Amino acid sequence: MFEEISKKLSELKKSAQVLSSMPSKYKDEALKLIAKKLDEYREDILLANAKDVENARQNGIKESLIDRLKLNDKRIDEMIQACETVVNLKDPVGEVVDSFVREDGLKIYKIRVPIGVIAIIYESRPNVTIETTTLALKSGNAILLKGGSDALNSNKAIVHAIKEALSLSTIPPSAVELVETTDRSVVDYIIKQNDFIDLVVPRGGKGLIDYVVKNATVPVLETGAGVCHIFVDESADIQKSLMVVDNAKTQRPGTCNAVETLLVHKNIANSFLPELKKLFDSKHVEIRGCEKTQKIIECIPATEEDWATEYLDYIISVKIVESIDEAIEHIRKYSTKHSESILTENYSNSMKFINSIDSAAVYVNASTRFTDGGQFGMGAEIGISTQKLHARGPVGLRELTSTKFIVFGDYHVRA
Amino acid sequence: MFEEISKKLSELKKSAQVLSSMPSKYKDEALKLIAKKLDEYREDILLANAKDVENARQNGIKESLIDRLKLNDKRIDEMIQACETVVNLKDPVGEVVDSFVREDGLKIYKIRVPIGVIAIIYESRPNVTIETTTLALKSGNAILLKGGSDALNSNKAIVHAIKEALSLSTIPPSAVELVETTDRSVVDYIIKQNDFIDLVVPRGGKGLIDYVVKNATVPVLETGAGVCHIFVDESADIQKSLMVVDNAKTQRPGTCNAVETLLVHKNIANSFLPELKKLFDSKHVEIRGCEKTQKIIECIPATEEDWATEYLDYIISVKIVESIDEAIEHIRKYSTKHSESILTENYSNSMKFINSIDSAAVYVNASTRFTDGGQFGMGAEIGISTQKLHARGPVGLRELTSTKFIVFGDYHVRA
Numbered sequence: 001m002f003e004e005i006s007k008k009l010s011e012l013k014k015s016a017q018v019l020s021s022m023p024s025k026y027k028d029e030a031l032k033l034i035a036k037k038l039d040e041y042r043e044d045i046l047l048a049n050a051k052d053v054e055n056a057r058q059n060g061i062k063e064s065l066i067d068r069l070k071l072n073d074k075r076i077d078e079m080i081q082a083c084e085t086v087v088n089l090k091d092p093v094g095e096v097v098d099s100f101v102r103e104d105g106l107k108i109y110k111i112r113v114p115i116g117v118i119a120i121i122y123e124s125r126p127n128v129t130i131e132t133t134t135l136a137l138k139s140g141n142a143i144l145l146k147g148g149s150d151a152l153n154s155n156k157a158i159v160h161a162i163k164e165a166l167s168l169s170t171i172p173p174s175a176v177e178l179v180e181t182t183d184r185s186v187v188d189y190i191i192k193q194n195d196f197i198d199l200v201v202p203r204g205g206k207g208l209i210d211y212v213v214k215n216a217t218v219p220v221l222e223t224g225a226g227v228c229h230i231f232v233d234e235s236a237d238i239q240k241s242l243m244v245v246d247n248a249k250t251q252r253p254g255t256c257n258a259v260e261t262l263l264v265h266k267n268i269a270n271s272f273l274p275e276l277k278k279l280f281d282s283k284h285v286e287i288r289g290c291e292k293t294q295k296i297i298e299c300i301p302a303t304e305e306d307w308a309t310e311y312l313d314y315i316i317s318v319k320i321v322e323s324i325d326e327a328i329e330h331i332r333k334y335s336t337k338h339s340e341s342i343l344t345e346n347y348s349n350s351m352k353f354i355n356s357i358d359s360a361a362v363y364v365n366a367s368t369r370f371t372d373g374g375q376f377g378m379g380a381e382i383g384i385s386t387q388k389l390h391a392r393g394p395v396g397l398r399e400l401t402s403t404k405f406i407v408f409g410d411y412h413v414r415a
Numbered sequence: 416m417f418e419e420i421s422k423k424l425s426e427l428k429k430s431a432q433v434l435s436s437m438p439s440k441y442k443d444e445a446l447k448l449i450a451k452k453l454d455e456y457r458e459d460i461l462l463a464n465a466k467d468v469e470n471a472r473q474n475g476i477k478e479s480l481i482d483r484l485k486l487n488d489k490r491i492d493e494m495i496q497a498c499e500t501v502v503n504l505k506d507p508v509g510e511v512v513d514s515f516v517r518e519d520g521l522k523i524y525k526i527r528v529p530i531g532v533i534a535i536i537y538e539s540r541p542n543v544t545i546e547t548t549t550l551a552l553k554s555g556n557a558i559l560l561k562g563g564s565d566a567l568n569s570n571k572a573i574v575h576a577i578k579e580a581l582s583l584s585t586i587p588p589s590a591v592e593l594v595e596t597t598d599r600s601v602v603d604y605i606i607k608q609n610d611f612i613d614l615v616v617p618r619g620g621k622g623l624i625d626y627v628v629k630n631a632t633v634p635v636l637e638t639g640a641g642v643c644h645i646f647v648d649e650s651a652d653i654q655k656s657l658m659v660v661d662n663a664k665t666q667r668p669g670t671c672n673a674v675e676t677l678l679v680h681k682n683i684a685n686s687f688l689p690e691l692k693k694l695f696d697s698k699h700v701e702i703r704g705c706e707k708t709q710k711i712i713e714c715i716p717a718t719e720e721d722w723a724t725e726y727l728d729y730i731i732s733v734k735i736v737e738s739i740d741e742a743i744e745h746i747r748k749y750s751t752k753h754s755e756s757i758l759t760e761n762y763s764n765s766m767k768f769i770n771s772i773d774s775a776a777v778y779v780n781a782s783t784r785f786t787d788g789g790q791f792g793m794g795a796e797i798g799i800s801t802q803k804l805h806a807r808g809p810v811g812l813r814e815l816t817s818t819k820f821i822v823f824g825d826y827h828v829r830a
Contacts, residue, residue, distance in 0.1 A: 221804075376515060
């Protein structure tokens with residue numbers, strides 16, 4: 001049934017071997033050609049995308065999703081820019097990450113190598129096709145793309161441009177393959193191809209990610225949701241804290257690193273919350289407060305469900321806590337282990353928070369919005385890992401590599 | 416049904432929180448107490464083990480397996496020694512592995528943290544109980560032990576000694592839990608406890624490992640079999656190569672890093688193979704050769720199956736190849752990606768081999784027997800990972816850690 005994909009997987013595996021020891025120069029040339037071809041095929045891509053958008057409208061898809069699907073000249077320019085950004089990143093392949101020279105002279109080096117074949121399963125945004133392809137190729141990996149069915153025409157046109165570019169480069173065009181079948185069981189097929197795929201990355205809603213984590217036999221890199229917390233400790237500077245909370249909530253509410261729950265120390269609540277209320281009223285942020293919060297400011301009562309909700313919207317839940325320990329307990333219970341921040345002037349509390357919170361990124365006196373490959377100096381990312389194995393936090397080029405030991409001897413034998 | 420384990424899992428999770436930021440000093444004190452208690456409870460452990468051995472004999476278990484199960488004073492001394500080795504290893508927790516200070520002064524550190532709760536599923540050798548427990552505790556992890564049913568009495572006695580030791584230490588005794596049920600479906604239950612277990616490590620035969628990889632929803636660290644290769648290139652020094660091949664095959668044939676297949680360049684075969692035959696006859700190593708090999712030396716004909724077999728015995732398969740490319744092709748087809756070595760005086764071939772072979776350890780002019788945590792300077796290991804995610808090669812203390820980003824700001828907001 002999946003003969004098309006089975007054939008593509010064999011080709012991907014062969015291409016991965018070619019890519020695995022390819023010097024950066026050739027990979028960068030290919031990325032520049034991709035940028036060029038995206039420009040050349042701009043009209044084709046926009047036409048294909050218009051078809052997807054029309055189909056989506058006919059299928060009654062809601063406008064916010066259509067907006068994610070829709071391409072225009074500006075978005076194509078951004079895709080071209082994304083290729084150039086990746087060209088400028090340092091290739092991690094070959095980097096020596098550890099070394100050990102034995103007493104007997106045997107030299108052991110641990111070096112970065114590509115992972116091999118990476119499969120990305122994602123939803124409607126067609127720019128993900130370019131973001132993930134460029135990062136995969138630069139780190140020496142072949143890539144299987146399974147985009148949303150809604151975006152199939154757009155993705156076909158983009159992958160056509162990519163393959164045209166690769167055919168002029170040293171990278172085999174079969175290093176990038178798109179799954180064209182829209183049969184839903186194809187995901188199940190892909191995530192069990194251990195002989196051909198080294199890593200699967202689900203990007204999208206919780207349903208997709210949970211399905212892949214539960215059913216994959218191929219190793220999974222989980223990029224999860226963010227129910228991020230900020231704890232305003234009793235010693236926090238109120239004016240500065242308001243700025244940080246505002247930034248974490250409203251700078252871009254639809255992102256996984258935006259704050260969703262505010263924990264406020266009881267001793268600062270009376271002075272902090274009225275100011276917060278004023279600020280958030282002016283920004284149309286809805287506050288859902290615990291019982292104690294409701295006694296200080298006018299707000300919607302928070303339910304148990306609120307503490308576990310990633311709003312991705314102009315909504316924030318607020319809870320007053322008795323102590324830093326209660327804040328830590330609350331975070332342990334409800335956090336998705338993405339990003340949490342403490343705002344405090346108390347040294348011991350800052351250290352306690354950092355040591356006790358088990359999340360990908362833990363902040364003192366900063367907005368959670370920084371958890372991002374670009375902000376962390378990694379240049380670009382394919383997502384934020386909330387799992388603990390292999391990669392945690394932003395997943396950039398390095399995180400798309402594995403390692404191997406290379407050992408240089410003089411006919412050494414083990415004693 | 417698995418109420419016992421469910422309760423233990425809750426306790427493990429709590430203990431992992433306590434362990435996660437515990438200074439090395441307290442962990443080392445606990446390990447020293449474990450060593451002491453193993454000595455104190457020596458008689459109890461040997462008695463329990465005698466019961467296991469008797470049961471195994473009654474169940475008709477073969478002697479080679481009984482030998483793996485059996486403890487004696489020497490083996491208990493080795494377990495005590497293993498604790499002391501781990502005390503002397505550097506604690507990886509807290510190590511800064513990367514850092515980035517932004518232009519705006521925000522300081523981002525990537526530090527090592529414990530993984531959390533690790534489950535080990537293993538077969539009969541009871542010393543694995545100590546090896547894995549000490550490495551897990553030193554790296555700040557709680558551990559769930561699921562040993563073979565054959566060794567249950569021994570493991571109960573060992574874990575009793577461990578818990579007695581922990582009760583005198585800062586580490587909660589519930590940081591180490593043994594699965595006591597022998598119901599086979601318990602493995603299936605364990606490998607799906609994503610809310611309580613962060614990593615599962617299967618140690619044992621291929622059947623167990625494959626089962627866990629296929630069915631686990633918890634991330635798995637695969638420690639696989641080793642069909643290791645040595646390629647004797649045409650320019651290799653014959654006398655030195657004989658020593659390396661001998662070492663790789665006979666120094667300890669039952670290990671995963673022992674060589675199983677020898678690939679010999681056709682231009683050196685006539686001079687190398689008769690010498691090899693002489694050497695291996697004297698050491699009672701059975702040679703299974705390809706057709707061309709059979710024309711040069713007397714040997715058993717190798718079948719297709721031989722190329723894919725991990726003998727773990729005094730047997731070696733030998734194939735004559737036309738070129739280094741044929742050697743690389745053969746390895747790509749049959750290797751389990753553990754350890755491979757080239758013996759050569761040719762620089763370009765050494766580099767080609769290193770770049771083209773996708774295994775955890777790739778050697779030039781050295782025995783494959785070095786692939787081992789101890790030999791690689793890591794002190795100790797819980798196994799050799801043949802997967803590409805998270806850890807590849809020997810899995811020591813560092814590989815039992817994850818990372819998190821800790822970020823220090825001055826009320827920084829994202830622009």
